[in-house]
Amino acid sequence: MTSRSPSPHRAGGWSSPGLNTPYNTSGRSSPMRGYANGGPNNVTWASAQARSAEVKGYPAFSTRNQNFFGRHFRKISASLPFSYAEKEKLGRGRWSRYQNSWLGRLLTMIGRTIWRLRLRFGLLFIFLLGVLLFYVTPLHRLYRGASFLGGGSKFVIILAANQGGGVMEWKGPREWAIERDSVKNKKKYALKWGYELEIVDMSTKKRYAHEWRESWEKVDTIRNAMRKYPHAEWFWWLDLNTFIMEPSYSLQSHIFRNLKENTYRDINVYNPLNISHPLTAEYLDPETLSPVGDGKPDSINLIVPQDCGGFNLGSFFVRRSVWTDRLLDIWWDPVGYEQKHMEWEHKEQDALEYMYANQPWVRPHLAFIHQRKVNSFPPGACGDKGDDPRIHYKEKDRDFLVNMAGCEWGRDCWGEMYNYRQLSNRLNRNPWEKFKDWISDSIKAMKEGKKKEEKKEKQKQ
Amino acid sequence: MHFAMPPRKTSRPPPYAVRNSRSSLNALFRRDRLRFLAVILLGCIGTIYLLGHLFSSASSEVIPAGTPLVVIVTAINKSWDPAFVEKIKKNRRDYAAQHGYTTFFPSSSDYSLRNAPLSWAKVPAMRHAMTLFPSSTYFWYLDPTAIIMNRSLSLTSHIMDKERLESLMIVNEPVVPPDSVIKTFDHLKGDRIDLVVAQDKDGLCQSGFIIRRGDWAKYFLDAWFDPLYRSYNFQKAEGHALEHIVQWHGTILAKLALIPQRTFNSYVPPPSGVKVPGVYAEGDFVANFIGCDRDKRNCADEMQPYFDHLAGKGPAESDD
Numbered sequence: 001m002t003s004r005s006p007s008p009h010r011a012g013g014w015s016s017p018g019l020n021t022p023y024n025t026s027g028r029s030s031p032m033r034g035y036a037n038g039g040p041n042n043v044t045w046a047s048a049q050a051r052s053a054e055v056k057g058y059p060a061f062s063t064r065n066q067n068f069f070g071r072h073f074r075k076i077s078a079s080l081p082f083s084y085a086e087k088e089k090l091g092r093g094r095w096s097r098y099q100n101s102w103l104g105r106l107l108t109m110i111g112r113t114i115w116r117l118r119l120r121f122g123l124l125f126i127f128l129l130g131v132l133l134f135y136v137t138p139l140h141r142l143y144r145g146a147s148f149l150g151g152g153s154k155f156v157i158i159l160a161a162n163q164g165g166g167v168m169e170w171k172g173p174r175e176w177a178i179e180r181d182s183v184k185n186k187k188k189y190a191l192k193w194g195y196e197l198e199i200v201d202m203s204t205k206k207r208y209a210h211e212w213r214e215s216w217e218k219v220d221t222i223r224n225a226m227r228k229y230p231h232a233e234w235f236w237w238l239d240l241n242t243f244i245m246e247p248s249y250s251l252q253s254h255i256f257r258n259l260k261e262n263t264y265r266d267i268n269v270y271n272p273l274n275i276s277h278p279l280t281a282e283y284l285d286p287e288t289l290s291p292v293g294d295g296k297p298d299s300i301n302l303i304v305p306q307d308c309g310g311f312n313l314g315s316f317f318v319r320r321s322v323w324t325d326r327l328l329d330i331w332w333d334p335v336g337y338e339q340k341h342m343e344w345e346h347k348e349q350d351a352l353e354y355m356y357a358n359q360p361w362v363r364p365h366l367a368f369i370h371q372r373k374v375n376s377f378p379p380g381a382c383g384d385k386g387d388d389p390r391i392h393y394k395e396k397d398r399d400f401l402v403n404m405a406g407c408e409w410g411r412d413c414w415g416e417m418y419n420y421r422q423l424s425n426r427l428n429r430n431p432w433e434k435f436k437d438w439i440s441d442s443i444k445a446m447k448e449g450k451k452k453e454e455k456k457e458k459q460k461q
Numbered sequence: 462m463h464f465a466m467p468p469r470k471t472s473r474p475p476p477y478a479v480r481n482s483r484s485s486l487n488a489l490f491r492r493d494r495l496r497f498l499a500v501i502l503l504g505c506i507g508t509i510y511l512l513g514h515l516f517s518s519a520s521s522e523v524i525p526a527g528t529p530l531v532v533i534v535t536a537i538n539k540s541w542d543p544a545f546v547e548k549i550k551k552n553r554r555d556y557a558a559q560h561g562y563t564t565f566f567p568s569s570s571d572y573s574l575r576n577a578p579l580s581w582a583k584v585p586a587m588r589h590a591m592t593l594f595p596s597s598t599y600f601w602y603l604d605p606t607a608i609i610m611n612r613s614l615s616l617t618s619h620i621m622d623k624e625r626l627e628s629l630m631i632v633n634e635p636v637v638p639p640d641s642v643i644k645t646f647d648h649l650k651g652d653r654i655d656l657v658v659a660q661d662k663d664g665l666c667q668s669g670f671i672i673r674r675g676d677w678a679k680y681f682l683d684a685w686f687d688p689l690y691r692s693y694n695f696q697k698a699e700g701h702a703l704e705h706i707v708q709w710h711g712t713i714l715a716k717l718a719l720i721p722q723r724t725f726n727s728y729v730p731p732p733s734g735v736k737v738p739g740v741y742a743e744g745d746f747v748a749n750f751i752g753c754d755r756d757k758r759n760c761a762d763e764m765q766p767y768f769d770h771l772a773g774k775g776p777a778e779s780d781d
Contacts, residue, residue: 281572281573281585282589283571283572283585283586283588283589283592284588284592285588285591285592285595285679286592288679322676322677323676323680325712326677326680326712329710329711329712329713330680330684330706330710330712333689333706333709333710334709335689335690335693335705336687336689339689339692339693340689354689358687358688358689359683359684359686359687360679360683361676361679361680361683361684362683
């Protein structure tokens, strides 16, 4: 030791030069673990503390009687049915007390299996708990909404409220009810899958728009939505008189994950307008002349269903792209409008049909979708019978959406909406609800059966 | 005798563990080599990713060797004198040969115009040229009333190069003079321009324009050729239709560059006409005898001195 001043040892003690014996070993390079509790010649803080603790009446080093369990463990364990002692006496480690009944044996076996596989069971439990938490908390909505996970925020639902309303037509209670129901239905759907919902008021626009463009605001509305949601890819236009019957279908799984199979490019598959397709003008390029464009799903920018009268823009999809910009730009043109506005009863719908027929650049990027995939009609639209398998809603097939197109002309919009809402609720009951309904239904049936019997008896008498 | 516990392991383990296999695979996955392996793996993935990107971008745009950069399109009226038409064609062919361009001379009557004036044929003619030369970059439409006077100018360095076009562009000016409220955009980049036209005192000169091939070009030509425009009886047919779509549709205006008229569409005034701006002067790229096919004028006669000049026989302008 060269230093004479007190300095800390590596082992945690203090070297006090005056107290050290000649046999001091502090010259060692390695710490002396062996005397950490206080060797006879080496006074450390720990040893001094231990000694003072002994003076106070507690043992310096004690592993027993430190807490309640420590003190009473033996008593408790001895009173347990499967105690150590008994184990030795009877049955050699088997819980023989329960071996008498088959249930006991079974339980023992299950218990032992669980214990043996405790790691695996623990993992399974944690996994199930995680799944449960995922769906109980809003976490699954976040997941579905994130563009890099579920991709929900890539879809925007544009719901046109107040169509044709405004100053000209006051809304009655039925109209309010329709709007409330329709909006609620879409809100729920959008929330469930993480989509964006844009409810646009079509009536207010009229006051500002040019007189000519009256009721052509679809284009402006879609443009505004594209500006508002700059990261969304697909925009789904929905008229107000629509009802999503199967909220459990996501747009991705229903259409977009397999766009090629779910759409058709060649209008000849279903061609109510009799548009000649493909084009034949010899000056056009092969892609434009092809009946299916380039055939790749990436080139689809507009997805339109067709009803019995041609294109239907009650429910259609448009993708953000340069092509779409051009289409939205050229869709309304004063020269076309001036010549055709008397003829084009359905305005932008007719204009789109016209462009499809007459401007070759439109065809390679437009795809059709089967009407019943996104836009089933109730009976009353496109034929009163409602039995066209290409157009009309069928409960058995669980169609995705019902569009009560044209219900404002002589049909009961609210009645239809109500019926379809009830139907949708009934089709999408969970098992518990189904069980409850089954019980109440059977009770009702029994009561009615009794009544009938009583009536019959009365009649007999 | 029963043992409650399994027999103990020996308390004297061997000083080294016996290696049970000496395969090279094990050596490869030894802990100290793992980092090395990870680096190699990352490198492989990165290379594949990069290569994939390179090839995907390359495959979308393959221009085969020997493709002419520019296609000069002139729609020919079949009723014209064949000798004169041959002169027009030769004028373009000579220029094209000098720069490695190519020419395309469809007949106006090849296309069904639905009773619209024959001058509409230029639109499907351009679409046709794009179909025939799917890899060429620029398509230059030039009316048969014009002749190329300065063969030394290449279309790219004279007009279409990015910097050159940006310096030529007339920005923030009414599209249709003198007082259209629609003005050309002032922030366009030269390489984003898909349509180049000149402007004369009445409006856009659709007698000569340059289009860059692409989806936009198809859109533009198809929109221009819409039957509703053809049936609308615009006073100047396709000329007014062009002015109409340029002014009403932003996606078209955003791709348009107006350049000074004399850059590639100088007018030669009619013999009896008044002097107007944009008149041809010696050294100009193109001389356009605008309207020489109408009003009992004779293109062949008016052009003859210019053809002679090109052939080196005399001055172009016959001063009287």
